[in-house]
Amino acid sequence: MIEALYEEIRARKEEPKEGSYTNYLFDQGLDKIxxxxxEEATEVVIAAKNNQAELITETSDLIYHMLVLLVETGVSLEEIKTELKKREGKLSKTKERKQIDEL
Known part of the structure; x- marks a missing residue:
């Protein structure tokens, strides 16, 4: 599903469709995206404190906008998959991570 949506967004960038929200974002540029x-990431955080239905809706919005960002910047889903595979099976030690208040 995510791959199909990515391809649809990529196709929309290559062949704009009048009135398309996706093309509106591309036309506005990277800063708007x-x-x-x-905004969507913040809404996911807030939704997680509210209810599951809202969390699902806001997470879907975030994924869509992240895919628009990837297309805009020329990052493929294969590159994301490759990066995630590099991390597979690695232990993450909390002592090696910055504390929230240090970020």
Whole structure:
């Protein structure tokens, strides 16, 4: 499903469709796309404190906007998969991570 959506977004960038929200984002540029990703990420955090239905809706919005960002910046899903595979099976030690208040 995510792959199909990514391909649809990529196709929309290559062949714009009048009135398309996706094309609106591409036309507005990277700063607008980044703003939307930030807004949606914040909404996911808030939704997680509210209810599951809202969390599902906001997570879907975030995934869509992240895919728009990937297409805009030329990052493929294969590159994301490759990076995730590099991390598979590795232990993450909490002592090696910065504390939240240090970020």
């Amino acid at each position: 980044l703003k939307k990703v930030g």
